[in-house]
Amino acid sequence: MSEQSQLDPNTYDVHGVQDKWLPVWDELAPFKSGRADDARPTKYVLDMFPYPSGDLHMGHAEAYALGDVIARYWVHQGFNVLHPIGWDAFGLPAENAAIKRGENPQTWTYENIEMQKSSMRRYACSFDWDRVMNTCDPAYYKWNQWLFLKMYERGLAYRKDSAVNWCPSCQTVLANEQVVGGLCERCDSAVTKKKLNQWYFKITDYADRLLDDMSQLEGQWPEKVLLMQRNWIGRSKGAEVSFEIEGRAEPVVVYTTRPDTLFGATFFVVAADSDLASELATGTESEVAFNEYLEGVKAISEMDRLATDRPKSGVFLNRYAINPVNGERIQIWASDYVLADYGTGAIMAVPAHDQRDLDFAKKFDLPIRVVVESETDPAVTGQATADDGAHINSGPLDGLGKHEGIEKMIEILAERKLGTPATNYRLRDWLISRQRYWGTPIPIIHCPSCGEVPVPLDQLPVLLPDASDLDLSPKGTSPLGAADEWANVPCPKCAQPARRDTDTMDTFVDSSWYYLRYLNPQLDTAPFETAEANKWLPVDQYVGGVTHAILHLLYSRFFTKVLFDMGMVNFEEPFTRLLNQGMVVMDGSAMSKSRGNLVRLSDELADNGVDAIRLTMVFAGPPEDDVDWADVSPHGAKKFLARAWRLSGDVTSAPDVDFANGDLTLRKATHRAVADAQLAVETYRFNVAVARTMELVNVTRKAIDTGCGGADPAVREATQAVAIMLSLVAPYTSEEMWERLGHQPPMALAPWPIVDPGLLVEDSVQCVVQVNGKIKERLEVSPNISQDELRELAMGQASVIAAIAGATPKVVVVRQPKLVNVVLG
């Protein structure tokens, strides 16, 4: 009571309730999930953890408001909910900010984390604050290194030379996701390729499982995300076929999805930038022309390469391959339309049935042979035909359709040992090396005599050297390379002078397993405890932006499968349900300073308070849709909260009053509202749940003012239901209402109202009687009227008899209790 006296009981004080309840919640810790004696069933709600670049913004406000609805709902439903938060704290922005301001990336990062943490507390996120962790803590990245070494042991971490994305301005490699339209996402320079020796995770070993296990996620993840992952993995089935090359001892293998069109292969193309192309060109009269062409190809920027309507180019190598099924001598060309790193880097070209091959054939006047019957002639129309049809000009395949043709050809090739069935993937291994400072050092030591030597597990973590002694500005090699004292160490095997690997890991490694670290963020003997993992995981509900639809979610799924194979977890998919929230935009476009449409979260919170902003986010529309701040009304949300709050002051019955004697109409409305809201929350229609709550507030207001009055027990029942439903989105208002209603905090732990099915049943429902679909009569009938009874009743109505006018009904459709339709001839 002493606390309440600080607030004016007649005025809804937005900031007053925040200041009042925040310390109380800190004290009561209603969302603590680690108690050993907790017998409640478990749920794990996970929000994608934030990157600590400055304070929270509108996007965070939306995402965390949505995750909170689910977490708080499950708590009210009696679950022991694990809802943790941490920071994805390694990464380039910290390094860039440090370079710009001359600060230490570590200082910058931890300052931002503290700022975000305090904003989140005030925003009343239902996090378990005992489980906080940051990926840049040595206690965390130690286990990145441990996992890396376990992967290395299993042959899943390896080094290779490869052409990687390189930004000549930033002087660093870029991940695929940092190349936008061929340009560096930060400085807009044209990205080039550079051959470097880098570390990779062998995610391609898991391609089939990553693809096939998606069937478990069907219906639980957005269809769009599953589709994007399927496309990204890009499994295709076909065959590998050997072609003899004149003047070369070894045959060359090509991959094709259409082995049935082999009789239509009229030339052969190798990727211009492949080793094979150079080898075939060397010593021929085309060598000079080829080298010129290759230089030209290398000079083309990534951006230009992406142009789809680029004309085909290439050079004849003056070499010939032999078509294995018909013995034909076919020309070998080099071109950049064949990719060196997909399949075998060489193809059989079937111009009649592949558009790219046809474009090439027409440009260089190469032969075109139709082998699958179609109405149009590709050579004339310029359109390759890929439809099913009968094979022609194909010897033993003649007359067969596409599917049988493929099978038959594979059979023939196998018999003659010229080919085998084969599967190819678009997915590439995951390049994890970064030439950056602010990341996890790769725990490998390079020894001149022993080669790659893993850092012994008992010497982990390999700590980052102090940034203040290093030049972090981009210069094309890792800043760690300059830390000689750090890098020069004796080889763990032979004790001779050796050198640490100076690259750091991609930060996607950090986020691939953080959901397991929350179980025991302080644990010093393992990344996590298997028993705890099997108790809490897989995550029941994951919430985050669709921007991570492919990379983060694919990598996390990969890690989980590796951990499963290592026997460390007993599940193979980490996230059971996934919700992708939309973005917060302004006037239809993404907010940005340069556009001048930035809405500051701190301003919005100051004007309307935490609850109103959370409510606005949730009520704006379906959670997957973008919230356009121009279309919503935080002020309206605040008004509604005041309206709801006012109810709690008008309830005059005692807290323990028996609802059974309350006004029946209001009781029914309450139970209907709770039942609807419950269903809406469970099906992600949070905006609808809010609308139901608003409706109940309106009905209760009327009951108090012009109906049964504030003393009726039903008014208390309704108002308490409002408070609980509201606690999913507006925890401060809800807690305040709960106290005014005579209850103890924390209201977050109050049980969800139990719906009485008896109160959902109506005494009577309206039934329409149609004749030929036109409404002739409305009847009040019992909800459990029988089909025959209703038919009889309807057919007896004067208006219906008049409308039928003596005709014989063709059919009478009865959908009791709501509809009868009499259909005349």
Place this chain on the structure above:
RNA sequence: GCCCCUGUAGCCCAAUCGGUUAGAGGCACACGACUUAAAAUCGUGCCAGUGUGGGUUCAAGUCCCACCAGGGGUACCA
């Protein structure tokens, strides 16, 4: 180019299974109350036939086909 999603009042959005006269909620607007007045607040009210054209059905916002518009994904993957 290919693939996917979405089109409901001025605006944001609702509408288990196909089933009453499409409307739960909100914004905006109009009017009324309060006020010297205005703002704020409270109350009352208003508006579309579901992008277009076909089809299936006794019955279509809901299912099917085509087109149009908007949004997203992808980029020569053989």
